[in-house]
Amino acid sequence: MKAVLCKAFGPADNLTLAEVASPQIRPNEILLEVHAAGVNFPDTLMIEGKYQFKPPFPFSPGGEAAGVVAAVGKKIGHLKVGDRVMGLTGWGSFAEQVAVPGHNVLPIPPGMDFETAAAFSMTYGTSMHALKQRANLQPGETLLVLGASGGVGLAAVEIGKAMGARVIAAASSEEKLDVAKNAGADELIDYSQGGLKERLKELTGGQGVDVIYDPVGGQLFEEAFRSIAWNGRMLVVGFAAGGEIPALPANLPLLKGAALVGVFWGAFAQRQPQDNAANFRQLFAWHAEGRLKPLVSQRFALEDTARAIDTLGRRKAVGKLVVKVR
Incomplete structure (x- = not known):
């Protein structure tokens, strides 16, 4: 072969x-x-x-x-x-x-x-586990997706909408944001222009975002966390930006009453196979309904x-x- x-x-x-x-x-x-x-x-x-x-x-x-x-x-x-x-x-x-x-x-x-x-499998499995088991995303909450035009990012946008969240998609160009918009994102941010924190403050009326989905890492990691709401959850999904893995001052989660949550879907699928199977039953149902594309x-x-x-x-x-x- x-x-x-x-x-x-x-x-x-x-x-x-x-x-x-x-x-x-x-x-x-x-x-x-x-x-x-x-x-x-x-x-x-x-x-x-x-x-x-x-x-x-x-x-x-x-x-x-x-x-x-x-x-x-x-x-x-x-x-x-x-x-x-x-x-x-x-x-x-x-x-x-x-x-x-x-x-x-x-x-x-x-x-x-x-x-x-x-x-x-990998993109939707990862994003479903992240938003359901790790973030416990609730209807009506605000979800920020960084790197929203990539495979896992687009999956997070679609799953977030299916779960009833208001989705803010962030990416590095207008072309990429158009892709996220077509996937159902409610608001768009081009972070290549700077001002991510200010734009998020404007879009959330100063409250911040409830859940941050970050498969990128890099220099926006801390700025995004500083925009999180009280009791918010930041999902550490990956480091596509390359370079050094970002660090976070430990006082920030304390002051925000917020959580930094790791996402390792591969290990979850092995350790909790029944929960993973339930996730895919829901994903396949949403796909059949045309909600995931x-x-x-x-x-x-x-x-x-x-x-x-x-x-x-x-x-x-x-x-x-x-x-x-x-």
Whole structure:
């Protein structure tokens, strides 16, 4: 089979396309014939050795995929050959086949194509867990989404609206804000122009925002927290801005009566599988109702995977990027 390989840590340009043996599945795994694979920020870190997991060389990046079950391990009872599924792989999805643990696989709901399914799990799973379990977002509360045009950001905008929040989308250009507006954002802030704190004060009548969703990090981290409401919750989702991980003076949460809340959806899905399954039942229901509309903005052939990862790493993407394997 064909697979995109990382043979040494470095930039995306170092990735190569090669013929390799098909994976041998374990009793608790399925063999997935990959039709499409989502591109995510961890892919950019993993190939440079900056992620918390470092697979042995050579490895294929790619943390999520959608396709058809080609084989099932003897301990798998809920899936069969021919099922259309989406799966979280950790790595290995930028290949024609990948072995996936059965507990990381979900049937693709009727009416969802492979490309949408490949763009769904990580972004919507992360944002749903963040807003439901971690923030306990309530109807009528105000939600600020930083990096609102990216994959997880757009998912947070849509989920926040579905949960009844007033959503303020913040991004670095008018073009990106147009994408967030189309996803349902109520208010828009171009933070490349500065004045984030003042604009938030204006939009909230001086009260601040109840929940801040931050997948970006960087220099806006503290400024955003200084705009939080009493009893507010700031969600630490990721650090797409790169550079140093931001720090926060410890007196700020005290003075605001606010919480700084970490979001690690992968660990949540493993530790609380029933809650994660309930989240996806709700997400699939909202998708069927037309309330969630995943945006796949660019599609790449398998041989162009390096360009896809580089595009995301340079923050040149809106919505999700997908590699079409078949």
